[in-house]
Amino acid sequence: MDHSSTKAGKWCHSWCYRGVSVSHGHQHFFIKLQFRARGKRSCSTKRSFSLVSLILQSASCDSCLDRQDRIVLTFHVRNLVAYLMIETIFSGQFLRQPSKCSSPVYVLFMAGINILCGVSLLTMPYAVKEGGWLGLIILFFFGIITCYTGILLKRCLESSPDIHTYPDIGQAAFGFTGRLIISILLYMELYACCVEYIIMMSDNLSRFFPNVSLNVAGVSIDSSQIFAIATALIVLPTVWLRDLSLLSYLSAGGVFSSILLALCLFWVGSVDGIGFHSGGQALDLSNLPVAIGIFGFGFSGHAVFPNIYSSMKDPSKFPLVLIISFGFCVVFYIAVAVCGYSMFGEAIQSQFTLSMPQQFTSSKIAVWTAVSIT
Template sequence: MVIALAAYFTGLLMRRCMDSNPSVTSYPDIAGVAFGRKGRITALVFICLELYLVATGLLILEGDNLHKLSPHFGFKIGNTKMDGRHSFVIVAGLIIMPTLWLNDLSVLSYLSFGGGLPMAVSLYTFCYGAHAMFPTIYLSMKKKSQFPIVLIISFLTCTTTYVIMAILGYVIYGEDVQSQVTLNLPTEKASAKVAIYTILASPIAKYALTIMPIATAIENYLPVKHKNNNVISAMIKTSLLVSTVVLAIIFPSFESVTSLSGAALIVIVSFVLPCACYLKIFKVYRNFGVDLVVIMGLVVLAILVGVVGTYSSIRETFKHV
């Protein structure tokens, strides 16, 4: 609940930053107004890294659940024998690859809608990391004055859902509950298989949508003669896919990649940067007051959580590599 309140507060700070300048239409724009070109690039880098780890998590999610259905599957690459989970990560990458070459991703957006709730349950670590999308949501609203209400309802819904799922998971499976609840389901039952297959459809559809902003950002910094080149665009997207497949194989579990993303990136994107931008744009730091104390306290706490969480995530990851 504390995290939800902090996320709500920083969402309001972002709204005030957007209202201060009509030209602001995105998260990097806010950072650009506050800190110039360096701020814009910094925000863009962190957002892309966050999306990159989300894409990696989607591959791990796919590999884990496919392995749950076919635990004896595996193959060799040269002299290297791949176990079931890693093999399925590669298979998932091959299945996803053609979707990256589509020019129109609207079909994928419809397909990804069906697996929204199960995916949200699995990606609970990212539940308060939607700040990069707030400017887009805010600008699309007819009644912008209702934005705080939208935030309240959204965070309350998320928090309630996650708490209920956590309680149910523990009540049903006890200490054996896994980071992906589908991995606890008995594959002998048809209903469990349906649930797992529903989960499997979502990463395939969502991957291209997740990786596209990263590819677009890279393409925007290419020389003019290489922009809008379909071959180069396909190469960039394919390279991103290959690198996330490798990373998904390296990470020992879905939990490890989500915890690292939450600690190292979402803390910065959702808490630290909004506070920093607000302080700079409105020059709050010049006058000592309640606003400054609250914001600085939140920044210090967020940084502390980020550092400790990142260290713990990396340590746990290397323990199981």
């Protein structure tokens, strides 16, 4: 009996409510109602009604429903509405088809490298200062472990056609509670990364323009705050892009900017006269946790790996993308860390661009390049 041809009075008198379960497809959410025929012990069946159809039918035949049926039906409709509201907040897949992007592999190579080898490149020499030279061994093993966890993530995404995001994985493992917890943790991490990027950008810009200030309604805003607000407003429109192929030029620019940044660092040490010096601690156990945190942040691109996976023409090449991206970043991180720490030693600051002499042209290029990759 199809719901489009069901008469309200007929099904209200002939059937009584037994239960409600929620299932969703790509376009609609449906309530599956189980009814049993009155007076028939073994006769039971299932009917599917769209949410709108169910509400209209229940409203049109309110007089023919008994009190118990109306109370129970109203209770479950309210629960469903609450569920959909939460789903709208914590899932990007509500009432939307999964993305059908088809980014080429070379674009995803650049995207993967750009995600991993970004602003964390600036802090690698400082991490070696905090943890010692032996901390580079931890950096190497971090690269191996995080690459393997990325491959495990691919297996999770392949386990079900309904899994497209981290919240989907949480729901598949622990139900709706898992989706809620994973969503909160994921978005907190992404928010913290955005805050860190803004702080690093404002630090580099305020170093070149320290005298910039603004007074608004008696409130004084210094250069760091001005650049933080300005950069946040400039970068904000990029979060509305859905297709990674649209970011291909930005990804390529980010990779080349990272390479240019490393070349500027090497130029300052070899050509501008800073030089490279031996020394430094082999291992500093007291500050090693700081180094571990920086190394871990350098490989924290897993939050967007599901988007890269869904944007691939051939998802079977996803492990290859991971291996090349992580391999490049491990070698690049070690090279920059060794170069920066041997140049500035214990005087290295949290970002090596802050330790580079301002009078050198290569230093100015490095700072503006750091701003671009941030």
